[in-house]
Amino acid sequence: MKEKLLSAIFMAAMSGQCALAATHEVKSPDGRLVLTVTDEGGRAYYSVKYDGKQMLGRSQLGLKANIGDFSTGLRERAVSGKHTDTTYTMRGTKASTVRYVANQMGIIYENAKKDLMTVTFNVSDNDVAFRYTFPQQGETACMVVESEATAFNLPAHSTAFISPQSDPMIGWKRTKPSYEEVYSADAPLTAKSQYGRGYVFPALFRVGQDGWVLLSETGTDGGYPGCHLADYDPQAGYRIAFPMPEEANGFGSATASMALPGSTPWRTITVGATLKPIVETTVAYDVVEPKYDASPGIKPGRYTWSWLIWQDKATVYDDQVKFIDLAAEMGYEYTLVDGLWDKQIGRGKIEELSRYAQSKGVHLMLWYNSNGNANDAPQGPKNCMNTAIARKKEMAWMKKIGVKGIKVDFFGSDKQHTMQLYEDILSDANDYGLQVIFHGCTLPRGWERMYPNFVSSEAVLASENVYFSDAHARREAFDLTLHPFCRNAVAAMDWGGTIINRRMSRDNKRRHPRYTSDVFEMAAAIVNQASVQCIALQPNNLAELPQMELDWLRGVPTTWDETQFIDGYPGRYVVLARRHGDRWYVAGLNATAEPLTLKLPLPMFAGKEVAVYSDKKAKDGQLPDAQLKQVKASKDGTLKVTIQPSGGLIVQ
Numbered sequence: 001m002k003e004k005l006l007s008a009i010f011m012a013a014m015s016g017q018c019a020l021a022a023t024h025e026v027k028s029p030d031g032r033l034v035l036t037v038t039d040e041g042g043r044a045y046y047s048v049k050y051d052g053k054q055m056l057g058r059s060q061l062g063l064k065a066n067i068g069d070f071s072t073g074l075r076e077r078a079v080s081g082k083h084t085d086t087t088y089t090m091r092g093t094k095a096s097t098v099r100y101v102a103n104q105m106g107i108i109y110e111n112a113k114k115d116l117m118t119v120t121f122n123v124s125d126n127d128v129a130f131r132y133t134f135p136q137q138g139e140t141a142c143m144v145v146e147s148e149a150t151a152f153n154l155p156a157h158s159t160a161f162i163s164p165q166s167d168p169m170i171g172w173k174r175t176k177p178s179y180e181e182v183y184s185a186d187a188p189l190t191a192k193s194q195y196g197r198g199y200v201f202p203a204l205f206r207v208g209q210d211g212w213v214l215l216s217e218t219g220t221d222g223g224y225p226g227c228h229l230a231d232y233d234p235q236a237g238y239r240i241a242f243p244m245p246e247e248a249n250g251f252g253s254a255t256a257s258m259a260l261p262g263s264t265p266w267r268t269i270t271v272g273a274t275l276k277p278i279v280e281t282t283v284a285y286d287v288v289e290p291k292y293d294a295s296p297g298i299k300p301g302r303y304t305w306s307w308l309i310w311q312d313k314a315t316v317y318d319d320q321v322k323f324i325d326l327a328a329e330m331g332y333e334y335t336l337v338d339g340l341w342d343k344q345i346g347r348g349k350i351e352e353l354s355r356y357a358q359s360k361g362v363h364l365m366l367w368y369n370s371n372g373n374a375n376d377a378p379q380g381p382k383n384c385m386n387t388a389i390a391r392k393k394e395m396a397w398m399k400k401i402g403v404k405g406i407k408v409d410f411f412g413s414d415k416q417h418t419m420q421l422y423e424d425i426l427s428d429a430n431d432y433g434l435q436v437i438f439h440g441c442t443l444p445r446g447w448e449r450m451y452p453n454f455v456s457s458e459a460v461l462a463s464e465n466v467y468f469s470d471a472h473a474r475r476e477a478f479d480l481t482l483h484p485f486c487r488n489a490v491a492a493m494d495w496g497g498t499i500i501n502r503r504m505s506r507d508n509k510r511r512h513p514r515y516t517s518d519v520f521e522m523a524a525a526i527v528n529q530a531s532v533q534c535i536a537l538q539p540n541n542l543a544e545l546p547q548m549e550l551d552w553l554r555g556v557p558t559t560w561d562e563t564q565f566i567d568g569y570p571g572r573y574v575v576l577a578r579r580h581g582d583r584w585y586v587a588g589l590n591a592t593a594e595p596l597t598l599k600l601p602l603p604m605f606a607g608k609e610v611a612v613y614s615d616k617k618a619k620d621g622q623l624p625d626a627q628l629k630q631v632k633a634s635k636d637g638t639l640k641v642t643i644q645p646s647g648g649l650i651v652q
Contacts, residue, residue: 024079026105028125033271035123037061037107042073044109044119047153048128050271053210059153059237061119061130063264064146067137071149073112081105084122090285092300092455092492092531093448094563094578100124100286122287126277128269129218129287136260145224145256150267152215152229153237154205159186161204161486161570164194165228168246168413173376175412177247178440179459182475183482185571189232198230198241201443204278204486204570212277214270216490218284218446221291222420224256224265226442240267248374248413256416265445268490275485279565279576284490285449294452295433297404300531300559301333303365308467308497308536310506312379315340317349321356322539328360329542331554332535336407338367339379347397354401365405365437366398370421377410377440385425395432405455405532409439418442426451435532437494444491456492456530463496463536467504470512477516477591477646478571480524485570488529497536498525498553500545502623508540517615518549519626520648525556526587527576533558548628552613552650557585566600573643575600588641588649596643602651606637613650614641 024037034049038058048056062071087099102124109117118133134143163183166176179200184191186206193199202216215238220226230241245254256264266288270281304327306314314320315338324335335357341350354364369379371386384394385408398406408425411418422438429436430453438444439458447454460483465472480495487493498521504511514521525535535553542550557580566586568574573596575588584604590596595617609632618624624644633639643649 022076022079024105024107026081026103026121026123028123029101029103030125033123033126033128035121035128037105037121039074039076042075043071044074044107046121046130048269048271050211051273053207054155055207055211055213055271056269057153057155057237059151060149062117062149063132064149066144066146067140068111068113068115070109070111070115070117070132074109077108077110077116079105079107088285088449090449091294091298091452092559093282093285094280094529094560095282096559096561098282098285100282102286124283124286126270126272127281127283127286128271129266129283131219131264131266133263134258134260141260143258143260145258145264147242148227148240150240151237152269154189154213155207156189156234158189158205158207158213160189160191161185161206161482162187162199165197165200167195167197168244169249169375173378174249175375175377175410175440177414178412179443180461182461183479183486185482190234193231196231197244198228199238200228202486202490203229203238211271211273212275214278214281214486214489216268216284216443216445218266218268218490219288219450220265220419220445221450222416222423223258223262224419225254225416226414226419226445227265228414243414247415248418251373252413252415252417254415275568276565278485279489280563281489284446288446288450290452291450292427292430292452295430297433298435298453299333302330302533302535302556302558303327303334303336304330304332305336305338305497305534305536307338308463308499308534309501309504309538312340315344317345317353320345320353324353324357324360324362326537326539326542327362330535330537332362334363334365334405334532336365336367336534339369339409341366342381351401354403358402363402363404365407366403367407367409370408370411375410375412386421388424388428391425391428395428395434398434399432403434405435405437407437407439409441411438411441414442423451426454429453437532439494448492455532456494458494458496459491460487460493460495462494463499466499466514473504473512474515476514477520477589480527481568481574481589481591482571484527484568484574484576492530493528494530494534495524495528497534498522499536500541501538506538508538508544514623515646517624517626517644517647518545519613519615519650520589520646522549522552522556522613523587523589523648523650526578526585526650527574527589529560531559546626549626566602567598575649577602577604579604584652586649586651588643590643590645590647593645595645598641598643600639600641601637602633602639603637605633605639605651607635608633610639610651612641613648615644615647618644
């Protein structure tokens with residue numbers, strides 16, 4: 001009945017032969033979010049309000065293709081609508097069961113050549129998703145999208161939490177862009193991006209006192225390039241930008257090639273008066289569908305990883321045995337053997353190492369270079385993942401010896417052919433029972449649902465940088481209190497390790513220190529969301545850590561049935577609650593220089609006695625020691641806590 005009513009309302013606005021002149025609205029099911037589509041001189045625009053407040057102003061729609069211009073000279077042909085109410089389940093995201101309820105509006109436009117384009121908008125309680133769909137245009141069954149007019153026009157007083165798109169073919173061994181730049185916080189919209197190349201998705205904005213907006217995209221596969229935002233234009237806002245021609249060493253097109261009929265990826269807009277809808281959004285998965293079923297044996301878990309602290313020299317047989325033994329001691333499922341294993345261990349010894357791991361109840365994951373022609377990264381194995389023949393041969397070998405996952409690195413492009421490579425790796429890996437982590441890579445765009453053996457991607461300035469430099473170690477608390485609101489809000493993030501060594505060296509005595517507390521690192525394993533997660537213990541930690549920390553790290557889960565935002569502000573602090581089965585875990589991180597005292601509303605703990613892990617007050621120049629207390633929550637679940645500077649909190 002609802003679907004029929006909506007269709008009747010929209011069809012009443014149809015004007016098959018009229019010039020573009022109508023204004024159409026579609027509201028969220030709760031009525032608080034309103035999307036309006038208007039026109040001006042043959043151009044289509046949309047805007048978004050939440051609780052009557054402007055969250056996105058007049059923002060253009062459309063694109064230009066080799067068969068015609070779909071951004072101007074448009075005439076409206078038809079409008080339709082329907083109501084969507086679906087429930088789906090997932091294995092490895094912030095919620096295991098999601099109900100998606102949305103109102104949909106589709107507007108068919110005709111351009112000057114009388115070719116057709118449909119713009120579809122899905123509007124749920126806090127999310128807008130839209131995309132362009134094209135039928136076959138007469139005898140024309142394919143087209144090239146040359147550019148998009150799509151824009152996001154934030155109110156001028158908004159501030160941004162965004163990361164710049166880098167220049168192509170720069171950085172270590174010319175491996176960028178790889179979504180590994182520093183985020184700005186509360187920056188003015190008019191601030192120029194670092195490289196003059198715009199900004200990557202996701203992009204978070206504070207709209208003054210009115211609320212928050214998170215921009216991203218989802219559903220990108222081998223049929224379209226990964227897009228980003230061009231630099232801010234005060235008149236138009238942020239426009240969609242395609243990859244840079246110089247990416248991937250100049251190989252491949254920076255435009256999009258589409259078969260007709262076909263659709264672009266979805267662009268997503270999450271809005272809220274508070275940060276709760278930003279953190280809890282599932283829109284990246286709501287509007288996509290699985291492309292295949294997960295292979296049996298794809299399982300979540302924890303892994304040990306020598307490279308983060310011990311680096312390249314540790315990719316040798318005897319050192320990997322130490323990390324397998326560490327995983328077995330902690331009850332972890334996997335050990336990741338990093339780059340250079342092909343030369344420093346060898347394939348025969350890897351087979352032996354895999355047998356040894358399995359005898360300990362552990363399975364190996366293996367690192368691979370994505371290819372050898374897009375950058376100068378020297379680590380091998382190379383040229384094992386970039387062609388179907390080599391890839392299938394390699395994966396058949398891994399299946400034979402019991403390897404359960406791969407980490408593929410150094411992509412450095414968002415061009416369409418690179419997106420196709422991601423898809424090919426994922427699809428083939430699933431056939432051989434392998435789950436996949438990507439590093440040196442693009443943002444995953446709905447991939448956890450589209451490709452069920454996809455685990456996570458780096459696509460962030462991650463934990464390796466805590467090892468590389470003191471400056472990045474000092475930024476760790478800022479970074480990990482920012483990403484729940486942006487990068488990790490839209491996709492699984494392989495941060496690369498809960499770091500337990502207090503100094504960034506194998507002997508735990510040299511180089512620069514870690515600046516976050518042990519409880520901060522433990523809590524980060526809950527705050528950071530990925531279904532297969534690195535707990536970067538080192539063998540020496542078994543003799544160094546308090547027993548209560550080891551016991552907690554043995555039991556940390558990596559999959560969640562429910563996620564709730566409790567409190568926080570991007571780059572300052574965050575408190576999240578996640579449920580695994582019938583057990584809740586509340587984790588807090590403080591990036592400020594002062595103790596943070598909070599009254600947390602935790603109704604799931606109402607009247608219950610809970611375990612609270614926190615930090616003692618630090619002594620000058622030292623990291624604080626952890627403490628564990630049993631505390632009874634109030635009848636309504638309110639709990640007063642203090643999180644120390646660069647410290648953490650866990651309540652369970």
